[in-house]
Amino acid sequence: MATPTTEGIPSAEISSASPTSSTGQIPLEQPPKLKGRQKLLQSLQRMSSSPTLPRRGRSASTGYRRDHKASLSCVSLSSSAYSPCLGNGSSSQLYGGLNARPATPGCSGAPAEFQDENPRIRVVGTDSPHASQSRTVPLPIDIRPASRGVILEGQVTDIDVAVPDTQDVQDSQPKRILDFWGDMPRELKVEIFRYLTPQEIVRCASVSRMWNEMCYDGQLWSKVDAAEYYQKIPSDVLVKLITCGGPFIRDLNLRGCVQLRDKWSSDGERISDLCRNVVNFSLEGCKIEKASMHYFLLRNSRLEYINVSGLSNVTNSAMRIIAQSCPQLETLNVSWCHDVSSKGLRRVIQSCKKLKDLRASEIKAFHDEDLALELFERNTLERLVMSRTNLTDKSLQVLMHGVNPVLDVLTDRPIVPPRRFKHLDLHHCPDVTDEGLQSLAFNVPDLEGLQVSQCPELSDDSVIDVIRTTPRLSHLQLEDLDQLTNATLVELAKSPCAQKLEHLNISYCESLGDTGMLQVMKSCPKLRYVEMDNTRVSDLTLMEASFRVRRRGYGEDVPKVGLRLVVFDCANVTWAGVKEVLSSNAYIPRNRKPVSAVVTVTQTSDADSSPTTTTFVTPASTPSPSPVYPNEIIQLKCFYGWQMTVDEHNKRVLRGELASASRLDRKWADYMMATEEAGAAGAGARRRRRRAREAERLYNADDDDDDTYGVGGINGTGRRRRAQSGGCSLM
Incomplete structure (x- = not known):
C-alpha cells in the first residue's frame, strides 16, 4: 500500500x-x-x-x-x-x-x-x-x-x-476606499458633461481644479453655439471656450456676439490658428474686422456652411477667398451684404461645385444675365433666395432655360434639363411679371416651396401654370397679389399638390373668399397653417375647417394644435364663426362618451291590475373608460377683442379640460348675445341691459367651483336651463 x-x-x-x-x-x-x-x-x-x-x-x-x-x-x-x-x-x-x-x-x-x-x-x-x-x-x-x-x-x-x-x-490587507468619480475613466466623465448646457458647464468649472480642466476639455466644445446666451457671456469667457475647443470645434455660431469686436483684433490670429477644422461657421450680426475674417476663412478649408449675412465689411474680396480656400462649400448666406456684386457671386459658383444653397437677399446682382447663365450651367442649387433684388423676366428665363434653347415643335416649350430647385424665393421682386414666372412651368418638378408674395404684376395665368406642374408643392406664399381671384384657389384644390399642401398664405388678396377657400379646405387634408388676413372669407370657411379637423380622429392622448388659422381683419368673420371653432375644439362625439346603463322597473299596484313601467338611467357599473380627446384642434388668431377668450379656451383644451372649455365657450356666447341685444335700438332696452349685466356677471365669475349651471348647462336641482336665443331685434 x-x-x-x-x-x-x-x-x-x-x-x-x-x-x-x-x-x-x-x-x-x-x-x-x-x-x-x-x-x-x-x-x-x-x-x-x-x-x-x-x-x-x-x-x-x-x-x-x-x-x-x-x-x-x-x-x-x-x-x-x-x-x-x-x-x-x-x-x-x-x-x-x-x-x-x-x-x-x-x-x-x-x-x-x-x-x-x-x-x-x-x-x-x-x-x-x-x-x-x-x-x-x-x-x-x-x-x-x-x-x-x-x-x-x-x-x-x-x-x-x-x-x-x-x-x-x-x-494585513488594507480596506479599499471607493472613489466613484476619481476611479471613473476620463471618457465617461466627458460623456457625462455632454448632458449639461454650456451655462452649466461653465458654472461647474469653479468647483475644483480637476473640474476646471474637465469642463474646458476640447471634446466638450465641438459645437459652440452662442445664439442662446450671446447677451450673457463675457468676451473673455467666450474666447476661452473657442480656444480650449481648438481643433475639436466643428460648429461655430457667433450670431450677435458684438462683444468680440475688440477680441478679434487682439486674439483673432490665435483663434484662427487653433480652430482649423470648422465645418459650420456663422457670423451673422457679429462685429469683426475684415482682415480677421479673411484670415479665418483662409485657415479653414473644410467649411461647408458660411453665414455672413448683414456684415458691411463682406465684399468681393471675401468671395474670392471663399472661392479659393473653401471647395467643400454647400451653403452660403450673403443676404444684406450690399458690397457683394455679381462678379463675386460668379467666382463662388464657378469654384464651389458642391454649392446647394445660395441666399442672396437684397443683393443688386441678379439682373446680370451672365450670373443667371452660370447658375443654369451649374444646376446644383436646391435653394435660391433672390428676394428684394432687381431680378427681371429676362434673367429669370435665362436661369430656367438658358440662352437660345431648342424648342419643342408640338408644345413650343424649351427642351432643357429640369432644374433641381426645391425652394425658390422671389418675393418683393417688382420687375417680375407673368412672362418671367411662366418659365418655371414644366421645369421645376421637385419644387416644394414657392414664395412670390408682393409681386404686383403677377396674375392667375402664371400662378396656375406653376401650380399645375409642381406635384410636390407644400409651401405656397401668395401674399398681397391683388390680381389673384378664386380661380387660383379652385385650381389649387384640383392640382396634384393638393394632397401635400401644408402652408398657404393668401393675406391681403382682397378678391379671394369662400368660393375658393371652401374647395381648398375640402381637398387639402394636410393643411397646417393658413393665413387669410384681410380677405373675404366668412364663417363658412371656419365651419368647414372645424369639420375637417374633427375628421382627423379622437384618441386618449391630450390634443395638440393641428391647424393654425389667421383671420384677423376679415370683415365677414363674426363671433358666431369663432364660437363654432371653439365648440369644435372641445367636441366629443356621442359614441365616444361613456355609456350609461338603462334600468327598466315594472310595478303593479293593488288597486289597479295594470302594470306601471318606470325607466331609470343610471351610470354604468363597469369601470369608467379612459377619457377621450380630439387628436388635433384649431389655433385661431382673430379680432383682438376676442383673442383673450380664444387663447384661454385653447389652453384649457390643450390641458385636457374639455368640460371647463365648454363652460367658457357657453358663457362667452351668452355674453356676446346679450351684448348684441343691448346694442340694438328699440323698446325693451332696460331688459336687454339687465340681461347684458347678468351675462357679463356670469362671464366674469367663470370658476370651476362657482358654476351656476354646472357642466352641460344643468343646474343644482338637476333641471336643464332654458337656452337663450338672440330674440327679435325689435324687442
Whole structure:
C-alpha cells in the first residue's frame, strides 16, 4: 500500500522513497520500467536518508564514493547529527530545481543561481534567515502512520508545522476606499458633461481644479453655439471656450456676439490658428474686422456652411477667398451684404461645385444675365433666395432655360434639363411679371416651396401654370397679389399638390373668399397653417375647417394644435364663426362618451291590475373608460377683442379640460348675445341691459367651483336651463 502524500513533497517522490510500507506489504501499483538516463535518475530518486540506508540492506549504488563524506540525500528528516548538504548538480534534475540551501558554509555543492531561490523544502530548526518562511515539512519515514490520514495513538511527532493565522491575513490587507468619480475613466466623465448646457458647464468649472480642466476639455466644445446666451457671456469667457475647443470645434455660431469686436483684433490670429477644422461657421450680426475674417476663412478649408449675412465689411474680396480656400462649400448666406456684386457671386459658383444653397437677399446682382447663365450651367442649387433684388423676366428665363434653347415643335416649350430647385424665393421682386414666372412651368418638378408674395404684376395665368406642374408643392406664399381671384384657389384644390399642401398664405388678396377657400379646405387634408388676413372669407370657411379637423380622429392622448388659422381683419368673420371653432375644439362625439346603463322597473299596484313601467338611467357599473380627446384642434388668431377668450379656451383644451372649455365657450356666447341685444335700438332696452349685466356677471365669475349651471348647462336641482336665443331685434 502506498504511503500517504504529505504537503511539500510530490507523491511520486514519496512512493519511490518507500517501496514497501511498515507492514511489509507490496504496493499494488508498480512504477513503469525505465531505460538509460531515466533509469539512473530513478535509482537516484529512490535513495533514502543516510541513517536508514543500513537498515534497508540496500547495496550502494555504483559510481559513487563510499567514504561517507557526502550523502545522496539532500534533507535529513530526523533529529540526528547529520548535517544536510547538497550532493552534486544532479539534484536539480532530481527535485525539479527545488534544492535546499546548505545550512553550513562547507556544503556548497549547489550552483550559484539556485542558492538565492526560495525553495519549498527547508530544514526545521536551522539558523537560516529563510527558515521563518517555512510552512510545512514532510514526516520522517520512522514515524509515518500505517494508513493515509491516521495518526497512531500515543505517537509523538516533533514536527514544526506553521499554520497561517486568518485574522492576521485579513488585517494585513488594507480596506479599499471607493472613489466613484476619481476611479471613473476620463471618457465617461466627458460623456457625462455632454448632458449639461454650456451655462452649466461653465458654472461647474469653479468647483475644483480637476473640474476646471474637465469642463474646458476640447471634446466638450465641438459645437459652440452662442445664439442662446450671446447677451450673457463675457468676451473673455467666450474666447476661452473657442480656444480650449481648438481643433475639436466643428460648429461655430457667433450670431450677435458684438462683444468680440475688440477680441478679434487682439486674439483673432490665435483663434484662427487653433480652430482649423470648422465645418459650420456663422457670423451673422457679429462685429469683426475684415482682415480677421479673411484670415479665418483662409485657415479653414473644410467649411461647408458660411453665414455672413448683414456684415458691411463682406465684399468681393471675401468671395474670392471663399472661392479659393473653401471647395467643400454647400451653403452660403450673403443676404444684406450690399458690397457683394455679381462678379463675386460668379467666382463662388464657378469654384464651389458642391454649392446647394445660395441666399442672396437684397443683393443688386441678379439682373446680370451672365450670373443667371452660370447658375443654369451649374444646376446644383436646391435653394435660391433672390428676394428684394432687381431680378427681371429676362434673367429669370435665362436661369430656367438658358440662352437660345431648342424648342419643342408640338408644345413650343424649351427642351432643357429640369432644374433641381426645391425652394425658390422671389418675393418683393417688382420687375417680375407673368412672362418671367411662366418659365418655371414644366421645369421645376421637385419644387416644394414657392414664395412670390408682393409681386404686383403677377396674375392667375402664371400662378396656375406653376401650380399645375409642381406635384410636390407644400409651401405656397401668395401674399398681397391683388390680381389673384378664386380661380387660383379652385385650381389649387384640383392640382396634384393638393394632397401635400401644408402652408398657404393668401393675406391681403382682397378678391379671394369662400368660393375658393371652401374647395381648398375640402381637398387639402394636410393643411397646417393658413393665413387669410384681410380677405373675404366668412364663417363658412371656419365651419368647414372645424369639420375637417374633427375628421382627423379622437384618441386618449391630450390634443395638440393641428391647424393654425389667421383671420384677423376679415370683415365677414363674426363671433358666431369663432364660437363654432371653439365648440369644435372641445367636441366629443356621442359614441365616444361613456355609456350609461338603462334600468327598466315594472310595478303593479293593488288597486289597479295594470302594470306601471318606470325607466331609470343610471351610470354604468363597469369601470369608467379612459377619457377621450380630439387628436388635433384649431389655433385661431382673430379680432383682438376676442383673442383673450380664444387663447384661454385653447389652453384649457390643450390641458385636457374639455368640460371647463365648454363652460367658457357657453358663457362667452351668452355674453356676446346679450351684448348684441343691448346694442340694438328699440323698446325693451332696460331688459336687454339687465340681461347684458347678468351675462357679463356670469362671464366674469367663470370658476370651476362657482358654476351656476354646472357642466352641460344643468343646474343644482338637476333641471336643464332654458337656452337663450338672440330674440327679435325689435324687442
